[in-house]
Amino acid sequence: MCGIAGIMNLQRADQIDLRLLQHINRLQRHRGPDDEGYYTDEWVGLAHRRLSIIDLSGGHQPLFNEDHTVAVVFNGEIYNFSTLASELKNLGHQFRTLSDTEVIVHAWEQWGTDCLKRFRGMFAFALWDKNTHTLFLARDRLGKKPLFYTVTRKGQLIFASEMKVLVSHPDVDCSLRNEMAEEYFMYGYIPDPFTAYRNIFKLPAGHALTLQPGSQISPFQYWDLAAPASALSWHETQEALIEQLQEAVRIRMIADVPLGAFLSGGVDSSAVVAMMSGLQSEPVNTCAIGFDQARFDETRYARLIADQYQTTHFEQQVSADDVSLIEIIGRLYDEPFADDSALPTFLVCQLARQRVTVALSGDGGDEVFAGYRRYRFHLAEQKVRDMLPSPIRQPVFGFLGHMYPKADWAPQRFRAKTTFQSLALDTVDAYANTMSKIRYQDRQALFSPAYRHSLNGYTGNHILHQHALNAPSDDPLKQIQYLDFKTWLPGGILTKVDRASMANSLEVRSPLLDHQLLEWAFRIPARDNIRKQEGKYSFKKALEPWLPEDILYRPKMGFSMPLCHWFRHQLRPLLQEQILSPVMLDSGYFAPEQLKKMIAEHTSNRRDHGVALWSLLMFAQFLGRQTS
Known part of the structure; x- marks a missing residue:
């Protein structure tokens, strides 16, 4: 796991300022404390910070092809690099390292932009092809690794893993974007491709960008979640789910450094630890964070799994009096970010880094297998919307939503205001109302x-409406899962984990967000994901031989403060x-x-x-x- 940065002259050749490139790149030193590297010519400058994970002695970047005409700086992991390297060697390419990074330069030479379709992993990279004067930027399918870019007043493209690199460049326009406050207080973050700044952008998940001097900046999408070709039967799901999960975990256990896992005591992290325990002979290193207020503390459940699988387990408890990290958390994200679980995530990364360099997480299980309570509520509301025509539904429920009190103090079943509001709206606006941090x-x-x-x-x-136009299914559950894959995952969950882990120089891998596992799981019918008011139903049933009932079927607590x-x-x-x-x-x-x-x-x-x-x-x- 690393940090990348770079500068490209868009209009005319002029030697890149190496000192300036070094200065801005070192602002993300935490992403890669082990090494740094640079390449400059009259068109482009590439910068890299390295956290050594694979091929500790041979993975220095920028990394080049055989004749040094193609260079790459890379943040992430290509899990199928060994298979790709063998294929490329058979096609005549010569490898000098055992690093997954080298696969990228040869794959570009062999397949061009189609190389992205062959990579299985998490990544953001910048590749410079001197032969064609082409800069190639790419971000992984789900947005696990970040990539920001802007164009300066002097006609240079600046890009980096973190926005602090861009805003520190003297020629970058840092004026704020007017709409960002509306978006932030709705989502709790600012969704791709936007940022808090008017002229700084995120390369969206599943997108890439090829750029030559004089060309226009026009990102293109190379991957999207497709409509399922056929639905899986219950038997097919139960027969193959554990095998799919094991494979996603197995390929993420390749590392030349100490490896472990987060263990929150929830279903998803417990499932990952269970699979890891079956794939290695030595005990899994696990860690957990808890609070000294019982309703926020899940460490007793984490201990259940740690005991069952005999892991080497470490815990840390956060006192309700300890608020010293709040200002640090505020600075991590370079723009407003409102997920309060960023604080315990930072702490669990800090704890893990004391013992390992790579940690597997359970992130993504709720999105992939439909575990959120809001999914169940949305389906129940959708049944009402489908039964009542909008000329009746909108005025009746609109009035009730306006008049009903906001009963924060009441038990959950009596907090009907949001439900009434949502029933008056169409499907997308209703989901927006449900998931908003602060409602309209x-x-x-x-x-x-x-x-x-x-x-x-x-x-x-x-x-949300723009993304809904591309939803691959008219199934109401899959529609809102798709919306989460486009917004909540890259903008919220994965941003939180990337910054918290990288601030501690820790690499986090998410098996449940393996794109092949996701494509397979998207074939599971909604009725098998949500059944008897139980979310992640098929996932939990498949895990019954692996996890105790107290883990599988207890109420979800969440990872919050x-x-x-x-x-x-x-x-x-x-x-x-x-x-x-x-x-x-x-x-x-x-x-x-x-x-x-x-x-x-x-x-x-x-x-x-x-x-x-x-x-x-x-x-x-x-x-x-x-x-x-």
């Missing part, structure tokens, strides 16, 4: 009249100081009285604004860094 009406109250006017009717829902408690106690002064700071009140985004009202209602225990206040706190820290 509450964002309208939060934003100032001037900011609302500046949006000219734009909402973050637009991004006791925000509600912290904001009424330890973090109360921080709320006042940062959310009501001059940089927030004078930003033009917010209605100041609404900010004060939310803090007062929460700290007095009248309402639970924990999620919204955390989102505001992270936004305040981001704005503060813009003016410092």
Whole structure:
């Protein structure tokens, strides 16, 4: 796992400034503390930071082809590199290393951009072909590895693994993008291809970009989730699921450094550890993070699996009084990021790095096998939407959604406001309402009249509607899974894990997000993924011989922090100081009285604004860094 960066002259040849390239690349040293490397000519400069995982002595980058006319810098892993190397050797290519990186340059020579279709892994890379003056940028299918780019006022393309590299370049335009606040407070992050900055972009997951001097920047999609050719029967699913999972885990256990796994005590991480234990003779290294508040602590369940599979297990408990990492978390993401589980994720990465360099995670199980409660709610609501025509449904449920109180204090079954709101909407807008960090009406109250006017009717829902046009299935469950693959996974889950792990120089691999496993699992019918109000039903049934019932069928806890408690106690002064700071009140985004009202209602225990206040706190820290 590494960090990459580079500069390309788009208009005229001019030797790349090596000192500047070194300076900006070293800002992401945490991504690769073991080594650095550079290549420059009159058109392009490539930079690399290395975290050594495979071929420790021979994987220095940039890495070249036989005659040094093709160079690559690479972040990630190609898990099928050995098979590809054998094929390429048979085709006449000569290899000098045992590194998976070298496969990329020869695959480019042999297959051009079609090489991407042959890679099985997680990756972001930049390849320079001196013969054709072509720069080739690519990002893996699901967006596990990040890649940012911008064009400067002087006509240079700048790209990097982290946005801090770009914003530190003296010629990069760092003006903020107006829509970013609306998107952030809806999603909790800013979805691809956008960023907080007007002229900085993310290369979307499953996309690549080829660029020559004088050409236009036009990313193209090389992979998308396709419509299932045929549905799997229950028998086929149960017969093959464990085999598919084992293969996805097995290919991710190749490393020349110590390897382990996260073990949260949930189904997904427990399944990964179970498969690992069956694939190696020595005990698996596992680690877990817990809180000293019981309803947020899953370590006792992690211990169940650790004991069952005799892992070498390590735990760390976070005190409810320990809020020292909040400012560090705010800086990790280079733009506003509101997932509160970023803090325990950072801590579990920090704990794992003390003992291993590579850790396998259970990320992706809920998206691939439909485990989220919101999926079940959406299907139940969709049945009502299908039964009632919109001329009846919209006014009736719209009125109920408006009138019903926001009962944060009530048991879950009595919190009907969101359900009524969603029933009044179409499928995509209903899902947007369900998964929003701060729902549309509450964002309208939060934003100032001037900011609302500046949006000219734009909402973050637009991004979901654009993706929905390409959904490969009209099945309502698969539609919203697809939307999550396009937004929540790359923008939320995978961003969180990448920055938290790389800040600790740890490589994290996600077997449940293997693209071949995903394509296979997308053939499982909705009725087999959600049955008897149980999410991930087929996945859990297949795992019954491997995991105890207490792990498989207990209520999902999630990997989150006791925000509600912290904001009424330890973090109360921080709320006042940062959310009501001059940089927030004078930003033009917010209605100041609404900010004060939310803090007062929460700290007095009248309402639970924990999620919204955390989102505001992270936004305040981001704005503060813009003016410092």
